Amino acid sequence: MNIQGENKTQNRVVALLPLWVVIGIFMIGPLLVMAVVSLMKSNVYGGVHFEFSLDGYKQILFDTNLFGEREFNPAYVIIIGRSFVLASLATIISFIIGFPAAYYISRQSKKVKDILIFLVTVPFWTNLLIRTFAWIIILGKGGVIESSFIFLGFINEGDTLNLMYTNSAILIGLVYSYLPLMVLPIYASMEKMDMRLLEAAADLYSSRISLIRKVILPLSMPGIIGGCILVFVPCLGAFIAPDLLGGGKKLLLGSLIQFQFASARNWSFGAAVAMVLLLLVILVLFFNARINKKHRDYETQG
Amino acid sequence: MNDKKINAIEIKNVTKVYGAGNSSVKALKGVDLTIYDNEFFTLLGPSGCGKTTLLRLIAGFEDITEGNIKLFNEEIISLPPNKRPVNTVFQHYALFPHLNIYENVAFALRRLNKNKDEIERRTNEVLKLVQMESFSKRKPNQLSGGQQQRVALARALAPEPKVLLLDEPLSSLDLKLRQAMRVELKNLQRDTGITFVFVTHDQEEALTMSDRIAVISNGEIQQIGKPEDIYENPNNQFVANFIGEVNLLSGICLKNGENGSCKLDTGHEIYLVIPQSVEEGEAITVFIRPERITINKSLSEKSLTSISGFTYVGNAAHVELLSNNQIINATLPIDRVKDFKKGDLIEIEFPKDHAQVINK
Amino acid sequence: MKLKDKKLKFRHVWNFPGFGGWTAIFFGFLYIPILVLISYSFNAGKFAMIWTGFSFRWYTKLFSNENILDATFNSLIVACTAAPIATIIATFSALALVRGGNFKTKEFSNGLITLPLMVPEIVTAVATLIFFAFLGINFGLINVILAHSVFCIPFAYMPIKAALEAMDPNLELAARDLYSNKSSAFRTITLPLLTPGIISGFMLAFVISIDDFIITLMVAGGGATTLPVYIYSMVKMGVTPEVNAVSSLMLCFSILVVTGYWFLNRKNNN
Numbered sequence: 001m002n003i004q005g006e007n008k009t010q011n012r013v014v015a016l017l018p019l020w021v022v023i024g025i026f027m028i029g030p031l032l033v034m035a036v037v038s039l040m041k042s043n044v045y046g047g048v049h050f051e052f053s054l055d056g057y058k059q060i061l062f063d064t065n066l067f068g069e070r071e072f073n074p075a076y077v078i079i080i081g082r083s084f085v086l087a088s089l090a091t092i093i094s095f096i097i098g099f100p101a102a103y104y105i106s107r108q109s110k111k112v113k114d115i116l117i118f119l120v121t122v123p124f125w126t127n128l129l130i131r132t133f134a135w136i137i138i139l140g141k142g143g144v145i146e147s148s149f150i151f152l153g154f155i156n157e158g159d160t161l162n163l164m165y166t167n168s169a170i171l172i173g174l175v176y177s178y179l180p181l182m183v184l185p186i187y188a189s190m191e192k193m194d195m196r197l198l199e200a201a202a203d204l205y206s207s208r209i210s211l212i213r214k215v216i217l218p219l220s221m222p223g224i225i226g227g228c229i230l231v232f233v234p235c236l237g238a239f240i241a242p243d244l245l246g247g248g249k250k251l252l253l254g255s256l257i258q259f260q261f262a263s264a265r266n267w268s269f270g271a272a273v274a275m276v277l278l279l280l281v282i283l284v285l286f287f288n289a290r291i292n293k294k295h296r297d298y299e300t301q302g
Numbered sequence: 303m304n305d306k307k308i309n310a311i312e313i314k315n316v317t318k319v320y321g322a323g324n325s326s327v328k329a330l331k332g333v334d335l336t337i338y339d340n341e342f343f344t345l346l347g348p349s350g351c352g353k354t355t356l357l358r359l360i361a362g363f364e365d366i367t368e369g370n371i372k373l374f375n376e377e378i379i380s381l382p383p384n385k386r387p388v389n390t391v392f393q394h395y396a397l398f399p400h401l402n403i404y405e406n407v408a409f410a411l412r413r414l415n416k417n418k419d420e421i422e423r424r425t426n427e428v429l430k431l432v433q434m435e436s437f438s439k440r441k442p443n444q445l446s447g448g449q450q451q452r453v454a455l456a457r458a459l460a461p462e463p464k465v466l467l468l469d470e471p472l473s474s475l476d477l478k479l480r481q482a483m484r485v486e487l488k489n490l491q492r493d494t495g496i497t498f499v500f501v502t503h504d505q506e507e508a509l510t511m512s513d514r515i516a517v518i519s520n521g522e523i524q525q526i527g528k529p530e531d532i533y534e535n536p537n538n539q540f541v542a543n544f545i546g547e548v549n550l551l552s553g554i555c556l557k558n559g560e561n562g563s564c565k566l567d568t569g570h571e572i573y574l575v576i577p578q579s580v581e582e583g584e585a586i587t588v589f590i591r592p593e594r595i596t597i598n599k600s601l602s603e604k605s606l607t608s609i610s611g612f613t614y615v616g617n618a619a620h621v622e623l624l625s626n627n628q629i630i631n632a633t634l635p636i637d638r639v640k641d642f643k644k645g646d647l648i649e650i651e652f653p654k655d656h657a658q659v660i661n662k
Numbered sequence: 663m664k665l666k667d668k669k670l671k672f673r674h675v676w677n678f679p680g681f682g683g684w685t686a687i688f689f690g691f692l693y694i695p696i697l698v699l700i701s702y703s704f705n706a707g708k709f710a711m712i713w714t715g716f717s718f719r720w721y722t723k724l725f726s727n728e729n730i731l732d733a734t735f736n737s738l739i740v741a742c743t744a745a746p747i748a749t750i751i752a753t754f755s756a757l758a759l760v761r762g763g764n765f766k767t768k769e770f771s772n773g774l775i776t777l778p779l780m781v782p783e784i785v786t787a788v789a790t791l792i793f794f795a796f797l798g799i800n801f802g803l804i805n806v807i808l809a810h811s812v813f814c815i816p817f818a819y820m821p822i823k824a825a826l827e828a829m830d831p832n833l834e835l836a837a838r839d840l841y842s843n844k845s846s847a848f849r850t851i852t853l854p855l856l857t858p859g860i861i862s863g864f865m866l867a868f869v870i871s872i873d874d875f876i877i878t879l880m881v882a883g884g885g886a887t888t889l890p891v892y893i894y895s896m897v898k899m900g901v902t903p904e905v906n907a908v909s910s911l912m913l914c915f916s917i918l919v920v921t922g923y924w925f926l927n928r929k930n931n932n
Binding site: 008009011012015016018019020022023024026027028029030031033034037047097098100101103104105107114116118119120121122123125126127128129130131133134135136137138144176179180195198199202208211212233234236237239240244253254257258261267270271274277278281285 | 674675676677678680681682684685688689691692693695696698699702750751754755757758759762763765767771774775777778780781782783784785786787788789790791792793795796808809811812813815866869870872873875876879880890893894897905906909912913916917919920921924928
Binding site: 363398 | 837838839842851854855
């Protein structure tokens with residue numbers, strides 16, 4: 001509405017100015033600076049020399065050997081690969097665990113639904129570091145699992161299961177961190193689903209599995225895709241799980257980047273890897289947008 | 303009745319365009335309209351015709367693209383809503399949920415800085431007018447739809463506006479309540495003497511309540527007049543169709559003038575007044591209300607017309623007549639058609655005085 | 663057992679067997695680690711992972727630990743500054759984006775608000791670190807406050823946007839119609855009705871700021887340690903019962919705030 005005598009545009013500009021200034025200066029600015037730094041030469045003491053250099057990016061793939069020659073270094077590619085694989089596994093496992101739960105909750109009465117969904121969201125708002133740390137107590141040497149196994153006689157006192165510092169430990173940490181983010185979008189999709197559709201399908205001789213495959217899955221697909229994105233993207237850049245549960249030995253992209261700015265002091269390399277991570281995330285979001293658009297077109301064509 | 307008519311609202315050549323360029327929409331196209339003081343004036347039309355837009359322009363919720371609006375001879379288009387002595391009753395009431403009924407009604411009086419006693423007196427006075435005095439302490443969400451509507455009315459009347467704008471205020475109410483409120487609103491307008499500008503898409507509402515009606519379609523005024531005039535003498539087919547039931551029959555003019563005649567596509571030759579501007583042989587459309595048609599059982603077997611449908615509606619019957627593959631609708635009192643049934647051959651009596659040529 | 667003796671339990675078509683049990687396991691997986699952490703914080707023994715007995719001693723020890731108290735204080739200072747800043751910016755932005763109609767830069771502004779959520783936290787952390795280093799901004803806790811103010815904005819924004827969208831726009835028009843000028847209408851109608859949303863937004867921003875770890879880790883200079891960063895350094899040195907205790911307290915605090923937020927919204931929706 002445009003009330004007579006009011007300068008709508010002026011009001012709007014004033015209202016949005018703080019947002020633009022703050023995010024412009026403190027988000028876009030830093031990202032641009034980081035991009036620039038990734039193209040500069042690292043200073044051994046941290047920081048960069050102001051000269052153009054692709055060393056940061058080259059270091060991802062190559063290393064100089066004893067003879068001063070450049071040869072392919074698989075170490076970082078392995079890290080990128082590990083990040084990708086673990087993020088994908090974490091997404092799949094989160095889906096398997098979360099999908100039936102989301103469905104069950106969506107079929108409850110309003111009061112129960114609200115409480116259950118609240119319980120799903122609560123962990124999300126607590127400190128991720130602390131929640132991951134809890135798994136050290138569970139998986140670690142002398143931790144809950146080992147203590148109970150000793151108690152039950154499965155293993156001897158003094159033995160260890162070596163659960164920590166493995167890819168599996170990191171995987172458990174990743175799944176645990178972002179599981180609520182898988183459940184919430186799927187739940188949102190399913191909540192809108194009309195139960196009469198299922199009754200209609202059953203009336204037409206559909207078996208239970210068929211109901212899931214042919215009705216529930218397609219209808220909740222937007223939520224499923226949303227949930228997968230919400231889990232995959234943070235897992236890709238995760239830092240806490242690989243650091244605490246992987247012990248810094250099994251690096252993922254997140255811990256690799258952090259390391260460059262903490263101990264290694266190789267800023268341009270760190271910035272370069274961060275740019276690679278950013279690029280991967282943009283790609284994933286881009287594909288997500290395409291799939292969503294295709295889905296929306298599907299639905300309007302009906 | 304006061305012969306001297308005061309212009310409460312003058313709407314001159316008002317155009318309202320939303321958006322820009324290719325996606326722009328012309329909601330009102332050069333509308334001219336005068337509303338008199340003390341009138342119950344209705345803007346009538348289908349959804350999207352522009353009637354609510356016009357109301358909002360008068361209230362000041364939108365800015366005008368072209369044209370002028372005067373309130374008691376003063377230009378108001380440059381004034382914001384809070385400077386116009388005009389108040390609105392919203393379609394879904396828009397009662398302030400965090401204030402109780404008393405505060406809702408007293409809102410305008412407080413903004414106008416009236417003194418404490420005046421506020422109390424007037425608020426109670428107007429609550430009593432709508433019979434909601436005992437609800438002062440309640441909150442809007444504790445009231446039924448009809449009660450909320452009365453409060454909305456009281457709130458808009460409290461500051462004694464010169465003109466009251468009502469945006470389809472009865473559309474959310476159920477039928478019985480709506481009919482009761484129509485009577486109440488009409489009485490309220492008569493008692494307070496305030497000019498009411500009433501927006502509705504319900505033609506029955508418009509016909510029962512209004513002193514005058516403006517029929518609007520597609521951003522343009524189709525006709526302005528008293529209810530009887532609009533009903534009996536619609537200007538064009540839109541108005542004829544929109545108000546009441548209608549027969550629009552095509553035919554050829556045989557002879558124009560006071561004793562004109564035409565041959566309808568139904569096969570009948572009828573007598574009616576045809577304007578001189580219509581030439582012989584020209585195709586015309588004839589407008590006849592169903593209740594003006596009389597039917598008799600045909601004595602001969604060679605009648606053109608038969609009954610193709612018969613619907614009983616309580617106090618009357620809608621009879622559908624088929625003649626030469628054309629349909630004519632007639633509405634008759636139930637006694638008249640007691641012995642008639644589907645398939646009967648019929649003679650139609652066309653009314654001379656209540657048939658007229660109508661423009662597109 | 664004959665067929666007619668067996669009580670056939672009616673099951674709705676959409677009620678799948680086993681899903682209820684699975685959901686119970688799901689909630690177990692979600693909450694058991696938290697419960698383990700909290701129960702171990704009452705462990706009397708010195709070794710965090712070996713249970714010896716029930717005791718409050720680690721909690722009492724906490725309150726005499728200077729470092730922890732300093733870190734907690736820092737966390738509160740940061741949250742109490744960053745959350746209001748983020749909430750104010752979010753409120754203005756919501757007013758412009760929800761009530762402002764359609765304008766050319768609308769999508770861009772919407773994108774700006776969600777940007778902190780889209781970019782992986784480690785990337786934001788590192789970029790901000792580099793940025794501050796280049797500008798020579800080295801004011802300890804202020805660095806952290808600046809960084810938090812930015813990424814708390816989307817969290818404050820969401821409830822405020824929802825509250826504004828749920829508000830009938832005709833209410834503001836009605837106030838104008840009844841002789842309110844623009845600021846009066848905002849003060850008497852919009853603001854009171856928006857306040858629950860603003861409070862919700864503030865609470866979310868506050869919790870997010872208190873809980874933040876990665877960005878704070880990278881951006882904080884010496885002496886600007888917040889509680890999560892301190893806990894991290896303790897964990898790195900080895901899991902001690904003190905860590906359990908302070909972590910449990912943090913967890914309970916966050917849970918309390920979120921529960922409060924939930925109740926506040928329930929009351930308003932009913």
